Amino acid sequence: MRAGRQMKIKYYVEPDPAALARRAAQYFLEMTTEAVQAQGRARIAISGGSTPKATFALLADANELWRNHMPWDCLDLYWVDERCVPSDHADSNYRMTREAMLDQVPLRPEQIHRIEGELDPDAAAARYESELRNGFRLEGAESPRFDLIALGMGPDGHTASLFPHTEAIHELSRLAVANHVPQQKDSWRVTLTWPVINHASSVFFLIAGADKAAVLKEVLTGPRDPERLPSQLIWPSSGILTLILDKAAAALLPATDGEGCGFLERER
Numbered sequence: 001m002r003a004g005r006q007m008k009i010k011y012y013v014e015p016d017p018a019a020l021a022r023r024a025a026q027y028f029l030e031m032t033t034e035a036v037q038a039q040g041r042a043r044i045a046i047s048g049g050s051t052p053k054a055t056f057a058l059l060a061d062a063n064e065l066w067r068n069h070m071p072w073d074c075l076d077l078y079w080v081d082e083r084c085v086p087s088d089h090a091d092s093n094y095r096m097t098r099e100a101m102l103d104q105v106p107l108r109p110e111q112i113h114r115i116e117g118e119l120d121p122d123a124a125a126a127r128y129e130s131e132l133r134n135g136f137r138l139e140g141a142e143s144p145r146f147d148l149i150a151l152g153m154g155p156d157g158h159t160a161s162l163f164p165h166t167e168a169i170h171e172l173s174r175l176a177v178a179n180h181v182p183q184q185k186d187s188w189r190v191t192l193t194w195p196v197i198n199h200a201s202s203v204f205f206l207i208a209g210a211d212k213a214a215v216l217k218e219v220l221t222g223p224r225d226p227e228r229l230p231s232q233l234i235w236p237s238s239g240i241l242t243l244i245l246d247k248a249a250a251a252l253l254p255a256t257d258g259e260g261c262g263f264l265e266r267e268r
Contacts, residue, residue: 007235009220009264011243013250017208020246021054024206025066027244028059028148031202035147036074043136044148045078045192045200047160048093051152051208056101072106076135080149081161081191082115084124084178092117121178121188128176128190144175146200149192155211157219157229160197161189168193169230194233203234204242207249216245217252220264235268 014020028044035042046052059066083091094114102112113135115128136144151159161179162169168179171193179189197203207216219231226232234241245253256262 005268007239007241007266007268009241009243009266011245011250011253011256011262011264013245013247013253013256013260013262015247017054017246020051020206020208020244021058024052024055024150024244025058025064027204027242028055028150029066029070031148032075033069033071035201036071041074041076042071042147043076043078043144044150045080045146046097046150047080047152047206048082048096049152051206052150053096053100055206056097060101060104062104067105070105075107076111076113077107078113078132078135078146079115080151080197081189082117082124083161084117084119084121084188084190086118087114087116089117115176115190117190121180121190125174125176125178125190129174132175141173143196143199146196147202149197149200149203151197151203151205151231151234153205153207153212153216153219153231155209155215156183157215157231159205159231159234160194161191162194162230162233164228164230169226169233194230197234198236200236201238202240202242203236203238204244205231205234206244208246210248210251212249213251216249220253220266224268 014023032042058064082093085091087094113131116124132144153159163181166179168177171177175196179191181187219229224232
């Protein structure tokens with residue numbers, strides 16, 4: 001499905017990291033529950049990094065409402081991207097998620113679909129694409145339709161492992177690809193491609209920090225230049241994009257209403 005020319009952007013602004021994590025945990029619960037109620041199962045893809053870590057910890061906390069209300073038995077968990085490192089490496093997105101959430105929640109091994117970052121990058125991408133095709137029962141050129149994809153954004157405007165001026169931002173036909181990222185320790189990553197991300201039923205960004213404020217404003221309101229700002233490639237087919245921000249990241253966006261919610265529209 002091709003995205004329309006206009007995108008509606010809804011953003012929530014929270015005053016501090018704790019409130020940001022709580023808002024994101026609530027959003028995960030609401031979107032997962034909605035998918036399960038509609039079709040009996042929810043398939044979501046998550047991102048790594050320090051910002052979502054606190055949210056995952058809340059979802060796993062037995063003293064918080066989210067863990068007890070999350071329909072864990074009806075959830076399939078995937079990753080948006082992964083560094084090409086072993087699964088127990090300090091830089092592994094999977095390791096972060098396992099320590100923050102997976103070790104504490106009732107997900108069975110067959111519900112967890114990680115990217116095998118310990119493999120050769122191209123082999124890891126091919127294995128992950130096969131995992132997606134099997135899990136979503138895809139045929140031919142079909143693309144997986146995730147119920148929810150959670151993204152972050154770097155100070156350079158990257159999202160997933162779609163970094164400025166790298167090969168993966170030009171990929172249109174694959175579901176997952178290896179991407180060489182010279183500006184990040186000359187590393188290799190595996191990432192979902194942006195057409196797959198845009199095909200999801202719901203896509204949201206979780207962004208924190210003053211170092212993101214200027215680039216976020218440029219991504220949302222500046223001239224389109226996705227080669228330099230890959231986050232501009234994210235244009236969901238639904239025509240709606242949600243952002244959950246802290247006050248520092250949202251500092252240069254238009255003021256929110258009394259409930260901490262703001263709106264923008266973007267023309268392609």
